[in-house]
Amino acid sequence: MEGRRGIVDPSSVPTETIQLLKPDGTLVPDTGYEADLKKDDLLEIYRYMALARRADLEGTNLQRQGELGVYTPLIGQEAAQVGTGYALDEGDWIFPSYREMALAMMRKIDPVDILHLFRGTWHGGMWDPKEHRFAMYSVPIATQALHAAGFAIAAKLDGAKTVALGCFGDGATSEGDFHEAMNFAGVWQAPVVFLCQNNQYAISLPLSKQTAAPTIAVKAIGYGFPGVRVDGNDVLACYVVAQEAVRRAREGNGPTLIEAVTFRIGPHSTADDPTRYRTQDEMDHWGALDPISRFSKYLELEGIITDEFKQKVDDEAKELATHIRAEIVGAGPRPAHELFEFVYSEPSDILRREEWLLYEELAGRDEEGD
Numbered sequence: 001m002e003g004r005r006g007i008v009d010p011s012s013v014p015t016e017t018i019q020l021l022k023p024d025g026t027l028v029p030d031t032g033y034e035a036d037l038k039k040d041d042l043l044e045i046y047r048y049m050a051l052a053r054r055a056d057l058e059g060t061n062l063q064r065q066g067e068l069g070v071y072t073p074l075i076g077q078e079a080a081q082v083g084t085g086y087a088l089d090e091g092d093w094i095f096p097s098y099r100e101m102a103l104a105m106m107r108k109i110d111p112v113d114i115l116h117l118f119r120g121t122w123h124g125g126m127w128d129p130k131e132h133r134f135a136m137y138s139v140p141i142a143t144q145a146l147h148a149a150g151f152a153i154a155a156k157l158d159g160a161k162t163v164a165l166g167c168f169g170d171g172a173t174s175e176g177d178f179h180e181a182m183n184f185a186g187v188w189q190a191p192v193v194f195l196c197q198n199n200q201y202a203i204s205l206p207l208s209k210q211t212a213a214p215t216i217a218v219k220a221i222g223y224g225f226p227g228v229r230v231d232g233n234d235v236l237a238c239y240v241v242a243q244e245a246v247r248r249a250r251e252g253n254g255p256t257l258i259e260a261v262t263f264r265i266g267p268h269s270t271a272d273d274p275t276r277y278r279t280q281d282e283m284d285h286w287g288a289l290d291p292i293s294r295f296s297k298y299l300e301l302e303g304i305i306t307d308e309f310k311q312k313v314d315d316e317a318k319e320l321a322t323h324i325r326a327e328i329v330g331a332g333p334r335p336a337h338e339l340f341e342f343v344y345s346e347p348s349d350i351l352r353r354e355e356w357l358l359y360e361e362l363a364g365r366d367e368e369g370d
């Protein structure tokens with residue numbers, strides 16, 4: 001078939017990933033990429049990854065102890081999130097799905113405010129999206145790709161230099177919203193970076209049943225912009241790839257789709273039992289590629305990290321876990337009227353009536369001594 005004009009052959013698509021750090025923590029030679037990170041940046045990246053892992057563990061523990069209704073762990077995906085997040089400017093916006101605890105923490109969102117969402121204390125998480133430039137968690141998959149694309153188009157029309165990052169998983173790429181977002185972003189040359197954390201499964205559905213495409217990155221070509229496949233467990237590779245994509249977006253050269261090839265070490269959510277669909281061999285394979293130990297080995301080999309620094313981060317992580325636990329365990333409901341605030345800037349008549357009915361009901365209960 002080779003040589004026949006007009007045929008695009010899936011088998012010609014490159015499937016290797018961009019990698020800067022080998023699993024043993026040594027550098028890959030001649031990648032053509034160099035991370036412009038100073039010692040303090042490298043240590044900060046390590047710190048974010050370690051703190052996110054500890055906060056995440058606390059989320060899982062609290063759910064197992066009945067303090068949260070459900071929780072969606074990110075363990076294993078720290079490099080994809082922290083590497084990408086580190087390439088953004090403070091004013092750029094992030095549109096997360098429901099597994100972006102590390103990115104949220106980089107935006108100074110208290111993990112407690114995310115866990116309240118999983119406790120059911122509050123419907124969309126308890127942070128101010130404008131203050132943190134971090135939108136609400138999104139449970140309907142792929143919808144946030146549209147929000148990111150729409151936001152980026154608006155930023156472009158406003159003449160702002162803001163970049164939007166839309167985060168989703170491999171499963172989300174089968175949704176219509178994903179394709180609509182990619183298409184519209186391409187047509188408008190929108191300043192958006194799409195980050196697909198390909199963690200191999202959409203709940204129990206493996207990637208091989210999700211798509212027949214050779215990679216997810218290649219899908220970008222169909223919409224007229226570049227796709228990049230990166231080792232999602234290599235934080236330096238994730239950083240340089242995201243940095244290039246963010247620069248392209250900011251300079252007016254349109255979107256990029258990043259496929260960060262990684263693995264979800266934990267369950268899809270605490271309601272899931274991954275032993276039903278994953279083998280121990282698979283777990284062992286990916287366990288050996290753990291993003292934090294790989295980066296830690298690199299920092300040790302380069303003499304960048306000391307035991308003292310590691311201990312300091314460890315102590316901070318313990319304090320964070322204690323703080324999360326203290327805020328979540330036994331946290332009561334929020335005041336009922338909050339259900340009606342923040343819905344519309346001008347509440348509709350129906351909403352006002354519903355609010356009035358709720359107050360009536362609550363007052364009735366009080367009178368009955370409930």
Ligand SMILES: Cc1ncc(C[n+]2csc(CCOP(=O)(O)OP(=O)(O)O)c2C)c(N)n1
Nearest residue numbers: 099139140141169170171172199201202203
């Ligand atoms: C529109 C929509 N359809 C179905 C679901 C049910 N659902 C929840 S998570 C999930 C799989 C998502 O997998 P992926 O996009 O790979 O993200 P991951 O959970 O692996 O991070 C599905 C189908 C949903 N939340 N939203």
